[in-house]
Amino acid sequence: MTILVTGATGNLGRLVVEHLHSTGHPVRALTRDASAAGAGAARLPDGVEIVEGDLTKPDTLAAALDGVSALHLLGATGHDHTPLTTGPEILALATEAGVQRLTVLAVGDDESGLTTAVRTSPLEWTFVWPIDLMSNTLGWADTIRTTSEVREPYAARRTASADERDVAEVIAAVLTSTNGSHAGRSLHLTGPEALTPAAKVAAIAAATGQELRFTELTDDQAREQWRAEGWPDEGIDFMLHMWATVPASVADTTSAVEDVLGRPPRPFAAWAADHAAAFRP
CATH class of the missing domain: 3.40.50.720 (NAD(P)-binding Rossmann-like Domain)
Structure with missing residues (x-):
C-alpha cells in the first residue's frame, strides 16, 4: 500500500x-x-x-x-x-x-x-x-557569507530547535508503524537543548572555522535595518511582536524524538557541521 x-x-x-x-x-x-x-x-x-x-x-x-x-x-x-x-x-x-x-x-x-x-x-x-526547525537558520547564510555577522533583536530568546531530518524520520516512522503506539498522540518535537541566537552563531562559527559575530539590535535598530532590506512595515511589526512575546515554553525540550526513533535527537552543533558549506564565503 x-x-x-x-x-x-x-x-x-x-x-x-x-x-x-x-x-x-x-x-x-x-x-x-x-x-x-x-x-x-x-x-x-x-x-x-x-x-x-x-x-x-x-x-x-x-x-x-x-x-x-x-x-x-x-x-x-x-x-x-x-x-x-x-x-x-x-x-x-x-x-x-x-x-x-x-x-x-x-x-x-x-x-x-x-x-x-x-x-x-x-x-x-x-x-x-x-517547536522550530534548525534549517530556519539558513536564513542567516547570505549575511554570514558577506558580513560574518548576524544582527537581530531579542538575543535572550531560547528555542529548542529540532533537526528537520529528525522530524522527517519521526513522521516516516509513525506513518509506517503498524502497532498503533502513536495513535491519538500530539508529538511536540525538539532538539536536545535550547539555544539563543548567539549560541547558534557560535556553533556555526565552530563548524565553519570562521570568526562570526552576533549583535543584538534594539527595536528601532531592527526597524531601520529591515526597512533598508525592503521589509513592509506590517511584516516588521509582526516579527517584533512575535519575538517580544515568545513563550518560555519554546525553550522546553521533550523526549518525543527519542520516544519514536529510539535515539536522542541531533544537536545543533551536528546540524551546523553538516551544513557548514552553506555559511562559508
Whole structure:
C-alpha cells in the first residue's frame, strides 16, 4: 500500500519522501506543480510517484488518495502558511479511500475545523509539531557569507530547535508503524537543548572555522535595518511582536524524538557541521 505525502516539494516534505523511499516504502508525492518536483533543490528521488493536487481544492485529491494506506497532511498551505480550512473534506475523502494512518503537521491543540475533523475521524491519527526547525537558520547564510555577522533583536530568546531530518524520520516512522503506539498522540518535537541566537552563531562559527559575530539590535535598530532590506512595515511589526512575546515554553525540550526513533535527537552543533558549506564565503 502506498503512503501519500502532501507538501512533498517543501523542505520538510521532501525529506519525508526521501526517507520513506530510501527505506523501501512505496511513496506518492503530492504537489501543485508536478514539473517542480523534478527540478532543482525540490527534485524528488527517481521511482517516487508524483501526482498533482491542491489541498485547498479537495475535488483534486481523489486520484491521489486511491490505494493509499497512510497520509501525511499539512495543517497549513502556501508560502504564508495559511491554516488549512478544507480539513473536514480531506478527512472524509481519506476515510472513504481506505486510509488507515494519518500524520498532521499542526499543533493539534486548538479547536479549528482541521483539529476537530482529525480527532473525530476513524483514522489512526498523530499530530506532529516541531517547536522550530534548525534549517530556519539558513536564513542567516547570505549575511554570514558577506558580513560574518548576524544582527537581530531579542538575543535572550531560547528555542529548542529540532533537526528537520529528525522530524522527517519521526513522521516516516509513525506513518509506517503498524502497532498503533502513536495513535491519538500530539508529538511536540525538539532538539536536545535550547539555544539563543548567539549560541547558534557560535556553533556555526565552530563548524565553519570562521570568526562570526552576533549583535543584538534594539527595536528601532531592527526597524531601520529591515526597512533598508525592503521589509513592509506590517511584516516588521509582526516579527517584533512575535519575538517580544515568545513563550518560555519554546525553550522546553521533550523526549518525543527519542520516544519514536529510539535515539536522542541531533544537536545543533551536528546540524551546523553538516551544513557548514552553506555559511562559508
